[in-house]
Amino acid sequence: MKVGFIGLGAMGRPMALHLHAAGQELHVWARRPQTCAGLPATVHATPAALGAACEVVFTIITSSADVEGVALGENGLIHGMAPGSVLVDCSTIAPDVARRIAGRLAERGIAMLDAPVSGGEQGAIAATLAIMAGGDAAVLERVRPLLETLGQRIVHVGPNGAGQVAKACNQMIMVAAIEAVAEAMHLARAAGVDPAKVKQALAGGSAGSRVLEIMGQRMVDRDFAAGIEARLHHKDFGLVLAAARQSGVPVALTASVAQQLNALMALGFGKDDTSSLLRVLEAA
């Protein structure tokens, strides 16, 4: 199948390569052409040109505005993609923006899924991403074979926007858990107890979690090189709080964690791993 891919960063590049390895004909576009160097793909001059050549197009880009630009802007996908083709947006963006893009594409007969992912760069490389999809169930079934080359758990959450809501929930739980682990590690050290031992003791019990395992270990090792850049979680928390506000839903803990992320940005840790929340506590 002719598959387009836009957003060839830390996540997108291995995802695109998996699609190619599974036998798909890969088409790419990037704002900076050098990003496409060395990829086994046809390079296009614009998203519209890429869209015209493909049956399915994947995007994984940082911000709501960028996704909207690539999809609907001048030379955007909407100006090239044929009726019946599918846009699968794996970016993490605002649910209402995802719905708006899907609505505009639908006017041209182009289907869209919001299909944000969880699992980070490691998950992208290992093709073990969790994929949470919003959109028409039949459309998801059409592209499911492609998604299966990228991830293991693929869940149809609901209509357009539902995938982004699920991703927002994912971020709320995960980053709050990172903050909880950071506070526990910080307390252990301050109380004169070895954080590594505490982490080891907790791992078998009710507080055991993947966040404790992975992020706790980074904190113990004081290895704050990204993994996932913390600035992306900071961005996501802006989306989560805006969604909570739109729904009139109080999210006391999320709002509090968001302030720790603001402090993290101010302290210059935005390009480091989110386990740097430990360093925010140490700065106080």
Add this chain to the structure above:
Amino acid sequence: MKIGFIGLGIMGRPMALNLLKGGHQVAVWARRAESMQPLLDAGAVGAASPAAVAKGQDLVISMVADAPDVADVMRSVASAGNRGLVAVDMSTIAPAAARAIHAELAAAGVDFIDAPVSGGEVGAIAGSLAIMAGGSDAAFARAKPAFACMGKNIVHVGGPGAGQVTKAANQIVTGMGVLAVAEAMAFASKNGVDRGKVREALLGGFAYSKILENHGQRMLDRNFQPGFKSWMHEKDLNIVMQTAHELGLCLPGSAATAQMFNAMVGSGLGEEDSIAVLKLLESLSGQA
């Protein structure tokens, strides 16, 4: 002075009336024509559009709901071609939005001031608003006689956006202040102590504040009529939190307070005064 006034709601109407009382010639425009009638009765001239309000004036003032509205009316004002005009927005909007409007109007030869107010409807009627202004010295000097008709404590805080930064700071203090007084009230009652007596005792000490005095009394009276609607306070705290997010600024108290106001809007208390946060606390603690 010849002054155009745009936006004649709860705040704008008494403010425009005070300009008339101060002897200024006032032209008005409002989205709903019936809002204009009380002003026309008091001697103002009606205009057909924001651009028409701006023609031939020394000063144009807007008092509307939100940043997109301010941008819209100010764009129309700039389109009137009245170079040298001073335009004042007294709404509460984000500092970044105010700075953007300032830049856009400067290109059209209009000097823009952000001058949000504090003091509510009571202050607007009494002409005793606190006015916090951001903009050039020259524009502030031009607007000052008009400010003097509407307010008492008039401070030129700094350049473009500085007024809105000040207003956001004001909303941090008043938002947390209302919540603090409400929590103290809930705390007293749950402990079986008369909250009225607690308020009385606190008024003489270091916890004295206008909020404890005025809002505290209204909490005792369970008078939840606005005043200042809680959805508007929620909107203002959202400006605070949005700005904090953009700047990388840790505001844990404001964040917690903003979520309480978010819960108020979500649970149908948005049209009540912000002191209705007391009701929310009571229902969370089984005091309802």
